[in-house]
Amino acid sequence: MLIASDTKPMPARAGVGLKPQHVDAILSQRPDIGWFEIHAENYMGKGGIMHHHLQAVSEHYPLSIHGIGLSLGSEEGLVANHLAALKQLVERYQPRLVSEHLSWSQHQQVALNDLLPVPYTQEALDVFCRNIDQTQTILERQILIENPSSYFTLKQQDYSEHEFLVRVAQQAGCGILLDVNNVYVSACNHGFDAYDYIRSIPAVLVGEIHLAGHSVQSILSGEVRIDDHGSKVCREVWELYQFTLTHVGARPTLIEWDTNVPEWATLYEQAQLAQHILEQYTLATTSPDKSILVHPLNTSRLV
Amino acid sequence: MSKIKLAEFQGRFKQLLLSPVIEADANDFLGLIQEHYSDDDDFIEAKLRLAIYRNNVIHSLMTALGELYPVVKRLIGDDCFNHAARKFVRNTPPAQAALVFYGQEFSEFIKTFTPCIELEFLADVAALEFFVNQAYHSGDSVLFDPATLSEVAPEQLGNITFSLIPSVTLMRSDWPIDSIWHENLKVQPELVDLSESQPCSLMVYRRDMQVEVVNLDPNCFLFLSRLQQGLPISVAWSEAVGDAKKQGRELPDHELSSMLGYLFGLSIFSRFSLSSEY
Numbered sequence: 001m002l003i004a005s006d007t008k009p010m011p012a013r014a015g016v017g018l019k020p021q022h023v024d025a026i027l028s029q030r031p032d033i034g035w036f037e038i039h040a041e042n043y044m045g046k047g048g049i050m051h052h053h054l055q056a057v058s059e060h061y062p063l064s065i066h067g068i069g070l071s072l073g074s075e076e077g078l079v080a081n082h083l084a085a086l087k088q089l090v091e092r093y094q095p096r097l098v099s100e101h102l103s104w105s106q107h108q109q110v111a112l113n114d115l116l117p118v119p120y121t122q123e124a125l126d127v128f129c130r131n132i133d134q135t136q137t138i139l140e141r142q143i144l145i146e147n148p149s150s151y152f153t154l155k156q157q158d159y160s161e162h163e164f165l166v167r168v169a170q171q172a173g174c175g176i177l178l179d180v181n182n183v184y185v186s187a188c189n190h191g192f193d194a195y196d197y198i199r200s201i202p203a204v205l206v207g208e209i210h211l212a213g214h215s216v217q218s219i220l221s222g223e224v225r226i227d228d229h230g231s232k233v234c235r236e237v238w239e240l241y242q243f244t245l246t247h248v249g250a251r252p253t254l255i256e257w258d259t260n261v262p263e264w265a266t267l268y269e270q271a272q273l274a275q276h277i278l279e280q281y282t283l284a285t286t287s288p289d290k291s292i293l294v295h296p297l298n299t300s301r302l303v
Numbered sequence: 304m305s306k307i308k309l310a311e312f313q314g315r316f317k318q319l320l321l322s323p324v325i326e327a328d329a330n331d332f333l334g335l336i337q338e339h340y341s342d343d344d345d346f347i348e349a350k351l352r353l354a355i356y357r358n359n360v361i362h363s364l365m366t367a368l369g370e371l372y373p374v375v376k377r378l379i380g381d382d383c384f385n386h387a388a389r390k391f392v393r394n395t396p397p398a399q400a401a402l403v404f405y406g407q408e409f410s411e412f413i414k415t416f417t418p419c420i421e422l423e424f425l426a427d428v429a430a431l432e433f434f435v436n437q438a439y440h441s442g443d444s445v446l447f448d449p450a451t452l453s454e455v456a457p458e459q460l461g462n463i464t465f466s467l468i469p470s471v472t473l474m475r476s477d478w479p480i481d482s483i484w485h486e487n488l489k490v491q492p493e494l495v496d497l498s499e500s501q502p503c504s505l506m507v508y509r510r511d512m513q514v515e516v517v518n519l520d521p522n523c524f525l526f527l528s529r530l531q532q533g534l535p536i537s538v539a540w541s542e543a544v545g546d547a548k549k550q551g552r553e554l555p556d557h558e559l560s561s562m563l564g565y566l567f568g569l570s571i572f573s574r575f576s577l578s579s580e581y
Contacts, residue, residue, distance in 0.1 A: 044401035045440025049512040069400020075309040107317045111400040152352040220348045
């Protein structure tokens with residue numbers, strides 16, 4: 001069931017992940033950017049400079065709160081203290097979007113600090129629906145859940161990942177944060193078609209898009225792609241993003257960059273690229289002259 | 304073959320992510336995921352892919368620990384720190400996902416970590432860094448204005464109790480850990496002389512947004528410790544006088560007002576109230 005909320009919608013513009021090292025540049029330059037996203041867990045301290053800066057940023061830009069530690073896939077259920085801390089944060093900053101992951105990270109008083117895969121079984125589906133329902137009830141709002149990157153395929157599953165993701169969203173009444181880089185990374189790692197995956201996601205469920213860089217490591221069979229958020233978005237992911245917009249429509253789009261964080265100008269440039277693609281798409285779909293289509297991406301700008 | 308149960312999958316996966324050796328546990332786990340591997344390469348490939356998750360977990364936590372303990376890391380060097388951190392992270396993974404609270408046990412751990420056993424001051428430096436981190440993230444607080452004490456009748460002054468702002472932590476060490484900490488935050492630290500005993504009585508707190516480490520006069524430390532317990536000024540003072548005497552020092556009564564004035568100047572009290580218990 002969709003939970004009614006009086007939260008203002010997030011504009012379908014490009015945003016970036018807020019990093020402490022960029023706060024001074026952001027507050028002094030006030031760049032033209034749609035919004036900022038934070039990792040909830042970094043703001044679970046009670047006060048100090050982190051909150052002081054976030055408060056200042058939130059006075060000028062819409063916010064999205066993205067959790068990485070709620071562990072919605074935990075069979076044992078959610079950690080009440082963590083959910084309470086998330087609620088406190090959501091109440092304090094009134095973000096436009098709140099999101100979490102289709103993964104688990106917590107097991108019997110141990111937090112593993114990673115987004116771990118679950119087997120896509122009926123049992124896991126029930127676990128996700130139960131945990132998401134509890135989260136949405138406590139937060140009194142709808143959340144989005146993000147498709148993960150993964151590095152091995154689990155056997156004996158009842159669903160493919162995209163089937164599972166859509167079923168969870170439909171049954172739990174949450175939305176989807178479609179991470180286009182994760183789709184690409186997992187498609188390469190497991191040999192499925194990234195475009196088929198995107199096509200299978202009902203547009204109405206998608207509330208946000210993520211884009212990020214990833215790395216490539218050699219492995220026995222050739223190579224494996226690692227979702228490390230440590231570089232520019234690659235050309236293939238930009239192309240997949242363009243396709244995603246034609247399928248789901250213009251959506252708030254985040255550039256994530258969490259390791260080897262670059263100078264503000266580099267991150268801003270990536271956001272501007274996403275913004276440019278969003279605007280091109282919007283122009284094409286709103287123009288009465290249907291002959292204006294989304295232009296193929298000029299790839300020379302991307303790398 | 305029946306489908307894998309989620310609880311079993313998560314329990315075994317967790318074990319494998321934290322285990323120092325991949326071999327025995329991995330075979331067991333990979334068998335849970337897939338019944339048969341077509342050949343050895345297939346099996347080795349599965350192990351390598353599993354290793355990506357193991358690396359992600361251990362390295363992300365080691366990185367987080369390094370960010371929480373930059374001075375310890377600098378003192379013992381990257382290699383030694385990574386060795387210690389890898390062992391600590393496996394033995395004491397975080398209980399909660401918010402890593403701002405992680406690593407409290409690292410000070411105890413490093414005390415018995417064999418390669419560092421001769422650096423007797425190291426555990427206290429680690430404890431200091433933990434308190435610095437806690438102060439950094441602690442709750443904001445209003446500050447008490449000493450001028451408001453003028454509302455209190457003179458005969459009631461001794462009954463005043465103070466609430467401290469939430470970031471305050473008091474700690475003692477037999478080593479000059481405040482100098483060690485300050486110097487090792489600099490690009491080019493000065494040598495800290497450890498040849499003579501230099502115990503310190505420290506207060507860690509956050510002044511506005513900046514974390515400060517103050518080396519208090521030992522008597523002032525005793526008095527503040529008593530005030531922190533919620534004792535009224537008069538009782539805290541007489542207890543502190545007794546505590547000082549046990550440590551072989553005098554604490555003359557005429558120092559009370561200057562000591563209070565000094566503490567007010569540090570901006571560490573959030574409010575006062577009048578105690579009726581004493």
